[in-house]
Amino acid sequence: MDKKRVTELSIIAxxxxxxxxxxxxxxxxxxxxxxxxxxxxxxxxxxxxMNVDPKDPKMENRDRFVLSKGHTxxxxxxxxxxxxxxxxxDVKTFRSIGSYLQGHPDMNKVPGVDMSTxxxxxGVSVAGGMAxxxxxxxxxxxxxxxxxxGELEEGQVWEQAxxxxxxxxxxxxxxxxxxxxxxxxxxxxxxxxxxxxKKFEAFGWHVINCDAHDFNALEAAVNEAxxxxxxxxxxxxxxxxxKNVSFMENNPAWHGAAPKEDDYSKAIAELDAIIERLxxxx
Amino acid sequence: MAKQAxxxxxxxxxxxxxxxxxxxxxxxxDLSKSTxxxxxxxxxxxxxxxxxxxxANMMCVAAGLAASGKIAFASTFAMFAAGRAFEQVRNxxxxxxxxxxxxxxHAGISxxxxxxxxxxxxxxxxxxxxxxxxxxxxxxxxxAQMAVKAAMELDGPVYMRxxxxxxxxxxxxxxxxxxxxxxxxxxxxxxxxIATGLMVGKALEAAEKLADEGINARVINIHTIKPIDEEIxxxxxxxxxxxxxxxxxYIMGGLGSAxxxxxxxxxxxxxxxxxxxxxxxxxxxxxxxxEYGLTAENIVKKSKEAVSMKK
Numbered sequence: 001m002d003k004k005r006v007t008e009l010s011i012i013a014x015x016x017x018x019x020x021x022x023x024x025x026x027x028x029x030x031x032x033x034x035x036x037x038x039x040x041x042x043x044x045x046x047x048x049x050m051n052v053d054p055k056d057p058k059m060e061n062r063d064r065f066v067l068s069k070g071h072t073x074x075x076x077x078x079x080x081x082x083x084x085x086x087x088x089x090d091v092k093t094f095r096s097i098g099s100y101l102q103g104h105p106d107m108n109k110v111p112g113v114d115m116s117t118x119x120x121x122x123g124v125s126v127a128g129g130m131a132x133x134x135x136x137x138x139x140x141x142x143x144x145x146x147x148x149x150g151e152l153e154e155g156q157v158w159e160q161a162x163x164x165x166x167x168x169x170x171x172x173x174x175x176x177x178x179x180x181x182x183x184x185x186x187x188x189x190x191x192x193x194x195x196x197x198k199k200f201e202a203f204g205w206h207v208i209n210c211d212a213h214d215f216n217a218l219e220a221a222v223n224e225a226x227x228x229x230x231x232x233x234x235x236x237x238x239x240x241x242x243k244n245v246s247f248m249e250n251n252p253a254w255h256g257a258a259p260k261e262d263d264y265s266k267a268i269a270e271l272d273a274i275i276e277r278l279x280x281x282x
Numbered sequence: 283m284a285k286q287a288x289x290x291x292x293x294x295x296x297x298x299x300x301x302x303x304x305x306x307x308x309x310x311x312d313l314s315k316s317t318x319x320x321x322x323x324x325x326x327x328x329x330x331x332x333x334x335x336x337x338a339n340m341m342c343v344a345a346g347l348a349a350s351g352k353i354a355f356a357s358t359f360a361m362f363a364a365g366r367a368f369e370q371v372r373n374x375x376x377x378x379x380x381x382x383x384x385x386x387x388h389a390g391i392s393x394x395x396x397x398x399x400x401x402x403x404x405x406x407x408x409x410x411x412x413x414x415x416x417x418x419x420x421x422x423x424x425x426a427q428m429a430v431k432a433a434m435e436l437d438g439p440v441y442m443r444x445x446x447x448x449x450x451x452x453x454x455x456x457x458x459x460x461x462x463x464x465x466x467x468x469x470x471x472x473x474x475x476i477a478t479g480l481m482v483g484k485a486l487e488a489a490e491k492l493a494d495e496g497i498n499a500r501v502i503n504i505h506t507i508k509p510i511d512e513e514i515x516x517x518x519x520x521x522x523x524x525x526x527x528x529x530x531x532y533i534m535g536g537l538g539s540a541x542x543x544x545x546x547x548x549x550x551x552x553x554x555x556x557x558x559x560x561x562x563x564x565x566x567x568x569x570x571x572x573e574y575g576l577t578a579e580n581i582v583k584k585s586k587e588a589v590s591m592k593k
Contacts, residue, residue: 064350106377107349107378108378108379114349115345115346115349115374115378116373116374116377116378118373119369119373119374121338122338122342122370122373122374123342125338125339125341125342125343125345125346125370125374126342126343126345126346126349126374127346128339128342128343128346129342129343129344129345129346129347129348129349129350129354130346130347130349130350131346132331132343132346132347133346133347133349133350133351133352134350136307136328136329136347136352137350137351155338156338156339156342156370159334159336159338159339160339160342160343162334162336163333163334163336163339163343166334167331
């Protein structure tokens with residue numbers, strides 16, 4: 001991908017971050033930290049990789065996406081808003097009574113959401129079922145899913161980790177958002193899921209380690225996954241929780257806490273500054 | 283009278299109605315020889331998916347298949363379908379209202395020798411709490427086969443409850459199954475016995491005994507526990523003024539509760555609930571029925587009590 005495209009995607013990703021924070025700020029609840037860490041991969045998927053059409057969200061041969069770490073719905077809604085699936089101003093209704101933007105994604109309410117998630121471990125299993133359906137029907141759509149690294153502590157993840165290679169689901173790619181933090185702190189101290197790459201390798205996956213905030217690395221990983229035959233791919237993305245908001249970065253306190261007005265303004269100002277700088281470089 | 287376990291009917295119906303319908307896929311968690319999905323597997327291996335011993339993953343993979351246009355039959359023992367995978371069923375199948383059909387076999391104490399760990403007596407209660415979940419508990423072979431067909435034709439989640447034990451036919455070959463409609467098998471004006479599953483046969487037996495004693499008992503088969511046929515229940519309450527329910531399930535949350543909810547709100551009358559009140563245990567099914575009061579004799583006894591409570 002050329003430098004200009006990387007800059008364009010970076011701008012979008014930071015707008016996604018702004019949308020996510022705006023959603024959480026207005027709701028006065030939600031999960032900013034893990035939303036900021038997946039903004040780049042969501043942007044890559046929805047703007048470069050996936051065959052989706054905002055005008056036809058249920059298009060039969062679309063690529064599917066399942067946010068297994070459903071609590072980071074603000075990032076997904078923020079991305080769907082940038083991509084034109086939902087109006088941007090709607091993110092302000094997140095979590096409020098009467099809004100279709102539920103605290104966790106609802107497939108029956110939000111255009112572009114392929115599966116309702118929120119209970120950790122379930123989304124990745126559902127995504128595996130979608131990938132199997134494509135195989136049964138000889139269809140060429142691909143299925144993507146993002147999991148948290150803390151989510152790997154759910155046993156169900158490993159049931160699916162056995163299943164996808166068993167049925168040779170090479171149309172299935174998962175991303176592990178390895179920001180190293182969960183609600184109670186450092187993942188290796190709460191319940192150590194490492195080494196993540198070796199575990200997935202042992203279960204029969206093609207494994208790629210990459211930087212969650214490097215568009216070229218992410219794109220190369222996705223292309224490698226597409227080229228890998230006979231097995232699913234797990235992309236372990238080293239990420240920064242709270243990415244691009246200085247006081248939220250690597251701070252588990254921002255896992256599930258909404259910013260107050262001061263912090264929200266500061267965060268938006270920081271992201272605006274990044275966007276301004278990127279736009280100037282175009 | 284022919285005799286067959288409803289789990290066998292499940293396997294047969296999957297073959298009969300599932301094979302012609304190209305959207306049907308059957309999943310099983312390493313129990314295909316017991317749930318009888320092995321019949322489908324033998325005829326249509328390309329649409330049979332063995333999930334291994336992993337029920338949580340099975341329910342969610344079924345949801346993913348359903349979200350992609352399939353009619354997914356997820357099959358395992360009731361204990362693991364409704365119990366172990368409850369939250370997967372609740373969130374990935376119920377909340378999404380996806381087209382997954384849960385084939386839950388080996389329900390109730392009629393499992394017998396395997397004992398309490400495998401005798402699921404709470405599945406109806408659990409499934410009833412999920413909005414939009416249809417629950418069918420067939421009484422015999424033909425009803426079980428019709429239930430599978432009806433589930434296949436319905437768009438949305440269905441929980442089907444089947445037994446391990448061979449049960450006598452209750453319905454004739456011309457039986458018309460209507461989802462959500464109770465069936466009045468015997469008219470009567472003194473008391474109504476409302477039964478489900480293998481207790482329907484015992485209810486008919488009890489009504490015979492009651493007739494000998496001059497008590498005229500109505501017998502109603504409720505195969506669809508949710509949505510329940512309120513009309514037939516209210517009519518029974520108003521016309522007979524006393525009700526006995528009978529189910530191979532815990533006394534809380536099952537058919538007895540469902541009937542009581544309807545009766546309390548619309549036509550209050552005494553309701554005696556027959557079911558289990560504790561964990562099961564190992565033994566022969568007939569011995570267990572005796573010990574847990576799931577007998578025609580107990581239905582007779584409770585019917586008399588209900589009649590004596592009438593105002």
